[in-house]
Amino acid sequence: MSAETSWTELETRMRELAELSRVVTLLDWDTQTTMPPAGSLGRARVTATIRVLRHRRLVEPRLGELLADLESSDIDPQRAAMVRVAGRSHRRAARLPDDLVRRISVASTLGNSAWREARAAHDFAQFQPHLEEIVRLKREQADLLGHDGERYDALLEAYEPGMRTERLVPLFEGLRSELRTLLDAIAGAPAQPSPLNGVVYPEAPQIRLANRILADIGFDLDAGRLDQSAHPFSSMVGLRDVRVTTRLYPENPFPSVFSTIHEAGHGMYDQGFDPAFEDLPLSEAPSLGAHESQSRLWENIVGRSRPFWERYTPVARELLGSDLGGMDADAVYRYVNRVSPSLIRVDADEATYNLHILIRFELELALLREELEVADLPGAWNDAYERHLGVRPPHDGDGVMQDTHWSDGSFGYFPTYTLGNLYSAMLWNRLAADVPGVDDAIAAGRFAPILDWLREHVHRPGHLLECEDLMRHVTGAGLSHGPLIDYLWAKLGPLYGISRP
Numbered sequence: 393m394s395a396e397t398s399w400t401e402l403e404t405r406m407r408e409l410a411e412l413s414r415v416v417t418l419l420d421w422d423t424q425t426t427m428p429p430a431g432s433l434g435r436a437r438v439t440a441t442i443r444v445l446r447h448r449r450l451v452e453p454r455l456g457e458l459l460a461d462l463e464s465s466d467i468d469p470q471r472a473a474m475v476r477v478a479g480r481s482h483r484r485a486a487r488l489p490d491d492l493v494r495r496i497s498v499a500s501t502l503g504n505s506a507w508r509e510a511r512a513a514h515d516f517a518q519f520q521p522h523l524e525e526i527v528r529l530k531r532e533q534a535d536l537l538g539h540d541g542e543r544y545d546a547l548l549e550a551y552e553p554g555m556r557t558e559r560l561v562p563l564f565e566g567l568r569s570e571l572r573t574l575l576d577a578i579a580g581a582p583a584q585p586s587p588l589n590g591v592v593y594p595e596a597p598q599i600r601l602a603n604r605i606l607a608d609i610g611f612d613l614d615a616g617r618l619d620q621s622a623h624p625f626s627s628m629v630g631l632r633d634v635r636v637t638t639r640l641y642p643e644n645p646f647p648s649v650f651s652t653i654h655e656a657g658h659g660m661y662d663q664g665f666d667p668a669f670e671d672l673p674l675s676e677a678p679s680l681g682a683h684e685s686q687s688r689l690w691e692n693i694v695g696r697s698r699p700f701w702e703r704y705t706p707v708a709r710e711l712l713g714s715d716l717g718g719m720d721a722d723a724v725y726r727y728v729n730r731v732s733p734s735l736i737r738v739d740a741d742e743a744t745y746n747l748h749i750l751i752r753f754e755l756e757l758a759l760l761r762e763e764l765e766v767a768d769l770p771g772a773w774n775d776a777y778e779r780h781l782g783v784r785p786p787h788d789g790d791g792v793m794q795d796t797h798w799s800d801g802s803f804g805y806f807p808t809y810t811l812g813n814l815y816s817a818m819l820w821n822r823l824a825a826d827v828p829g830v831d832d833a834i835a836a837g838r839f840a841p842i843l844d845w846l847r848e849h850v851h852r853p854g855h856l857l858e859c860e861d862l863m864r865h866v867t868g869a870g871l872s873h874g875p876l877i878d879y880l881w882a883k884l885g886p887l888y889g890i891s892r893p
């Protein structure tokens with residue numbers, strides 16, 4: 393069979409797999425935004441069925457034959473990349489029986505529902521049996537997928553292909569010690585004030601502000617939409633159907649602004665893949681760390697910058713119909729960059745955020761290594777928070793149950809947040825060197841120079857290269873914590889009147 397004939401058949405199969413994934417994405421979006429709570433058991437079965445159907449298509453021997461055919465043929469770099477990506481998914485999936493795929497899918501959907509209730513009731517005991525089942529299944533899955541003695545690697549591979557625990561441990565240790573130095577310096581400086589005091593910001597104006605910022609920064613609202621959910625997320629239902637959500641707090645309009653910008657960073661990445669490869673393995677990010685580099689770059693480096701708030705303080709005042717507790721642009725800039733060790737990851741500032749991730753990484757690594765069991769997890773969590781952040785959760789709702797990830801089986805996911813932060817700072821260094829006057833552009837509300845640069849260097853290539861290769865290619869540097877730490881000192885040093893030792 394000619395390579396061209398094999399390619400045509402492979403392409404049809406790859407599109408079908410992507411389309412089945414899109415169905416699951418749409419079901420998940422609906423589950424998290426509009427499904428009535430009583431629908432969860434039925435939804436768990438429907439979602440599991442689609443996942444199993446997709447799994448069966450993915451493991452078909454015919455797909456393996458086509459991939460083997462093309463791996464040994466002379467094909468262009470784009471096709472070679474797609475064969476590499478599809479081949480990896482096929483080989484991983486082939487190690488997992490249908491039955492395990494179904495059990496994991498059902499346990500994840502039910503675990504997620506149980507977690508929602510247990511979290512609201514601050515009652516870990518309700519959630520514990522579900523989490524025990526999920527951890528059992530994830531250990532089993534990791535062993536079937538295969539590893540060199542480190543189960544965690546087998547799960548990490550799904551989110552960050554090529555990354556390994558033995559590389560993360562020293563990378564994160566170096567980061568932790570640099571963050572400690574920074575946080576100790578900040579702890580000795582006067583705290584930044586919090587001028588918001590009890591004023592209520594109604595939903596409609598907050599949503600208007602979110603939509604205004606979405607449109608300004610370049611999220612295409614004809615190919616996307618904004619909804620509300622308990623936990624903000626973005627999902628790519630299709631290249632021209634990208635959905636983001638936000639969460640509103642009545643007494644503080646800023647978290648919604650930042651979650652909107654964060655999810656828009658993800659969403660603009662998804663809207664920016666090359667349309668020529670729609671529903672093929674090139675129209676995806678090479679890893680979740682790469683994806684998070686986009687959301688964090690927009691949320692923190694752009695959205696928490698001084699020029700951004702020079703532009704948007706008057707806009708926020710007008711659209712919210714409020715004087716924001718009397719804050720001018722400088723006060724808002726100081727307010728949104730306050731550093732204070734806290735309990736909740738999603739509300740954490742830029743300087744402490746990664747410590748929340750390192751705690752989760754340590755704990756999930758211990759669970760996979762069977763050095764920790766689920767029953768002991770809440771205590772281990774609380775001790776780790778006390779040790780690393782100096783705070784102790786008053787109950788498990790604000791402690792071990794604050795995140796959704798473990799409830800739906802996403803073990804190995806958390807490190808991608810920190811990798812995304814590291815990559816965002818590396819990318820910004822290069823972007824700021826390539827795009828002169830970027831601060832002036834932000835202050836003028838012109839974001840196209842930033843988005844155009846990201847489109848060209850990060851979005852359009854999609855999964856042509858693996859994440860670390862892409863980042864090295866674009867930035868000329870290897871993965872390290874240096875650029876993020878430099879960025880944090882450059883911003884927080886003047887704000888807190890501290891200098892780097």
Ligand code: ZN
Nearest residue numbers: 654658684687
């Ligand atoms: Zn994100």
